[in-house]
Amino acid sequence: GESVGLHLPTLSVQEGDNSIINCAYSNSASDYFIWYKQESGKGPQFIIDIRSNMDKRQGQRVTVLLNKTVKHLSLQIAATQPGDSAVYFCAEKTSGSRLTFGEGTQLTVNP
Amino acid sequence: GAVVSQHPSWVICKSGTSVKIECRSLDFQATTMFWYRQFPKQSLMLMATSNEGSKATYEQGVEKDKFLINHASLTLSTLTVTSAHPEDSSFYICSARDGGRAADTQYFGPGTRLTVL
Numbered sequence: 001g002e003s004v005g006l007h008l009p010t011l012s013v014q015e016g017d018n019s020i021i022n023c024a025y026s027n028s029a030s031d032y033f034i035w036y037k038q039e040s041g042k043g044p045q046f047i048i049d050i051r052s053n054m055d056k057r058q059g060q061r062v063t064v065l066l067n068k069t070v071k072h073l074s075l076q077i078a079a080t081q082p083g084d085s086a087v088y089f090c091a092e093k094t095s096g097s098r099l100t101f102g103e104g105t106q107l108t109v110n111p
Numbered sequence: 112g113a114v115v116s117q118h119p120s121w122v123i124c125k126s127g128t129s130v131k132i133e134c135r136s137l138d139f140q141a142t143t144m145f146w147y148r149q150f151p152k153q154s155l156m157l158m159a160t161s162n163e164g165s166k167a168t169y170e171q172g173v174e175k176d177k178f179l180i181n182h183a184s185l186t187l188s189t190l191t192v193t194s195a196h197p198e199d200s201s202f203y204i205c206s207a208r209d210g211g212r213a214a215d216t217q218y219f220g221p222g223t224r225l226t227v228l
Contacts, residue, residue: 032215034216034217036219041202041222041224042221042222043115043117043204043206043219043220043221043222044155044206044219045219046113046216046218046219049215049216089154089155093215096160097143097160097208097215097217098145098157098160099145099157099217100157101154101155102154103153103154104153104154
């Protein structure tokens with residue numbers, strides 16, 4: 001069935017390093033993807049999105065890459081800061097307006 | 112912009128009682144709202160999709176008579192957990208889709224922590 005998954009459940013980086021969080025999706029018909037950040041006890045916060053007609057999109061300190069050939073999505077965070085510590089979810093728009101979420105990656109930034 | 116609020120932020124209730132959770136879009140009109148449930152260290156699971164003025168569409172395995180959803184206006188949706196039991200304890204999160212710009216993006220509320228004793 002449709003699924004969105006992540007390769008690594010946890011990621012630990014040093015402050016100032018770049019972080020890369022990966023996501024695999026299985027529905028080749030998906031045309032819209034979103035990355036969310038969720039801090040403990042809070043709702044998901046929109047970070048960046050990308051449509052399937054693009055392969056790269058940049059925001060402030062974040063870049064999303066989309067490789068439709070291998071159905072892979074990644075989130076790159078530049079100069080990672082302690083405040084970036086959170087769980088990161090990728091989400092895929094499947095049928096209609098529904099979003100299917102991946103399992104999440106816990107990012108820990110060490111000072 | 113695109114702010115979604117939820118009330119209450121947490122609630123503790125006795126088994127067998129009903130609890131209502133409100134979700135509001137504060138600065139945009141939400142033609143569609145979504146309700147998710149999240150257990151500790153797990154991902155978000157979609158429970159239902161609600162469109163203003165019509166009945167909600169429930170995901171497979173979600174009891175519509177237990178989780179009552181009302182989307183009476185373009186800025187308010189409510190989720191009522193009826194006859195709550197301890198296994199209903201969870202983090203309930205709503206999201207709203209802006210019917211105008213960026214129509215595919217969902218903006219999430221801060222969540223409601225429900226504990227059923």
